[in-house]
Amino acid sequence: MKPPPFEYHDPKTVDETLAILGRYGGEARLLAGGQSLMALLNFRLASPAALVDLNPVPELSYIREEGGQLRFGAMTRQRQIEFSPLVASRLPLMIEATRMVGHLPTRTRGTIGGSIAHADPAAEYPALVTALDGEMVLRSASGTRVVKPADFFKGFFTTAIAPGEMLVEVRIPVTPAHSGWAFEEFSRRHGDFAIVEIVTMLTVDNGRCTRARVAASGVGGAPVRLRPVEEILERDGVGERAIGEASARAAELVDPTSDLHASADYRRHLTRVLTRRALTRAALQVRGNN
Amino acid sequence: MAEPRKVSFKINGAVREGTTEPRKLLVDFIRDDLGLTGTHIGCEHGICGACTILFNGEAARSCLMLAVQADGAEITTVEGLAAPDGTLHPLQQAFWEHHALQCGFCTPGMLMAACDLLRVNPSPTEEEIRTGLSAVLCRCTGYQGIVDAVKAAADRMRSSN
Numbered sequence: 001m002k003p004p005p006f007e008y009h010d011p012k013t014v015d016e017t018l019a020i021l022g023r024y025g026g027e028a029r030l031l032a033g034g035q036s037l038m039a040l041l042n043f044r045l046a047s048p049a050a051l052v053d054l055n056p057v058p059e060l061s062y063i064r065e066e067g068g069q070l071r072f073g074a075m076t077r078q079r080q081i082e083f084s085p086l087v088a089s090r091l092p093l094m095i096e097a098t099r100m101v102g103h104l105p106t107r108t109r110g111t112i113g114g115s116i117a118h119a120d121p122a123a124e125y126p127a128l129v130t131a132l133d134g135e136m137v138l139r140s141a142s143g144t145r146v147v148k149p150a151d152f153f154k155g156f157f158t159t160a161i162a163p164g165e166m167l168v169e170v171r172i173p174v175t176p177a178h179s180g181w182a183f184e185e186f187s188r189r190h191g192d193f194a195i196v197e198i199v200t201m202l203t204v205d206n207g208r209c210t211r212a213r214v215a216a217s218g219v220g221g222a223p224v225r226l227r228p229v230e231e232i233l234e235r236d237g238v239g240e241r242a243i244g245e246a247s248a249r250a251a252e253l254v255d256p257t258s259d260l261h262a263s264a265d266y267r268r269h270l271t272r273v274l275t276r277r278a279l280t281r282a283a284l285q286v287r288g289n290n
Numbered sequence: 291m292a293e294p295r296k297v298s299f300k301i302n303g304a305v306r307e308g309t310t311e312p313r314k315l316l317v318d319f320i321r322d323d324l325g326l327t328g329t330h331i332g333c334e335h336g337i338c339g340a341c342t343i344l345f346n347g348e349a350a351r352s353c354l355m356l357a358v359q360a361d362g363a364e365i366t367t368v369e370g371l372a373a374p375d376g377t378l379h380p381l382q383q384a385f386w387e388h389h390a391l392q393c394g395f396c397t398p399g400m401l402m403a404a405c406d407l408l409r410v411n412p413s414p415t416e417e418e419i420r421t422g423l424s425a426v427l428c429r430c431t432g433y434q435g436i437v438d439a440v441k442a443a444a445d446r447m448r449s450s451n
Contacts, residue, residue: 001311001313001314001315001318002313002315002334003313003315004313005292005311005313006292006312006313007292007312008292008295008312008313008356008358010358034354034355034356035336035351035354038315038335038336038353038354038355038356039334039335039336039354041313042315042334042335042353043335051312053356053359055359079348102425103339103403103422103424103425104349104403104406104407104410104422104425105342105348105349105350105351105403105406105425106336106350106351106354106425108345108348108349108350108406109345109350109351109354109355189424190420190421190424191424191425
């Protein structure tokens with residue numbers, strides 16, 4: 001056997017799940033799609049006292065539109081999102097991002113909640129919710145709270161989810177009218193975690209950029225919204241010159257570290273290049289959509 | 291140690307049952323308990339794709355699932371691809387004709403991933419085939435024969451439909 005021994009629970013409801021979590025006081029792990037946790041168990045890098053399997057909890061799997069947002073149950077499979085007509089019409093940027101999450105066979109099992117709760121610093125969904133100012137809904141025995149990305153992602157594989165608490169829903173605002181978007185990432189092989197990724201959504205009304213969203217990932221422990229970059233675009237528009245300035249500013253703002261995959265300098269360079277590519281593509285698209 | 295659990299699922303059309311510790315991986319259950327050794331184990335952490343099976347009709351890594359999670363599921367492994375009379379699946383036939391394997395270790399995973407790929411996209415471009423097959427690693431062929439085989443199988447499967 002590869003994984004270390006653990007008690008296995010397969011609750012059918014969120015309430016049941018929370019009751020089990022409470023019993024273990026932080027020593028249990030939730031098993032979502034398993035595309036990261038199972039690998040950690042196989043390597044024995046994780047050895048929880050108990051695994052609480054969320055796969056049999058049907059109430060955690062849905063995609064619906066409500067309050068100007070798409071709302072995803074935490075156990076919604078990445079594959080469901082990839083082929084969802086609702087997501088394709090209301091938030092096509094998410095389809096683009098989803099196709100970069102691993103491979104089709106890993107998206108079969110992998111979930112949005114699992115990806116976000118795992119908080120890999122180069123994963124696509126954390127970058128997406130950060131750029132678009134989404135929300136994470138956390139539940140515990142004592143209630144529900146809604147957490148913004150800047151408060152949720154605390155660093156490498158670290159989130160605001162407290163012991164006894166679980167992520168139940170992810171909310172992302174739908175695409176505003178007159179918008180263009182792009183998700184650009186660089187990885188050595190398709191399906192690998194990216195070295196750097198840039199997500200952007202630009203809204204242009206009557207020639208003015210009324211709303212810019214830009215986030216970078218892979219440049220630190222958590223994805224970062226690049227508000228000063230957005231301000232340049234909202235002030236100067238989305239022409240070639242403003243995009244050049246915004247991309248240079250993006251590279252100044254990030255503070256990456258060096259690791260096995262890339263040096264800090266290289267990540268900074270990629271930030272500039274990918275920001276320019278993403279903004280250029282989004283600007284081109286918004287002109288087409290206007 | 292956690293209590294052993296009963297697990298029962300349909301695999302290649304037949305219902306099979308067993309009892310397993312919850313920590314046993316689905317791929318180990320398929321190989322060791324059911325004796326279906328066509329599904330290979332490579333990296334055991336979801337990268338290489340050798341263990342890819344169809345889980346309820348969709349390709350998935352059987353090294354990243356527990357056997358107990360398969361209870362009630364419908365699974366197809368490489369043993370279930372050919373017709374009962376031994377006629378090869380169009381993908382298997384095309385792999386043979388296009389020399390899409392050398393050592394054969396990745397082949398079961400390649401075939402199952404390609405099955406899913408062609409179900410989702412029956413007329414893939416070469417680029418789409420390459421993106422789809424990046425889900426499985428082959429260390430021998432350089433992929434060219436595999437890409438040719440999937441293209442040929444796609445053409446054949448479309449014309450026979």
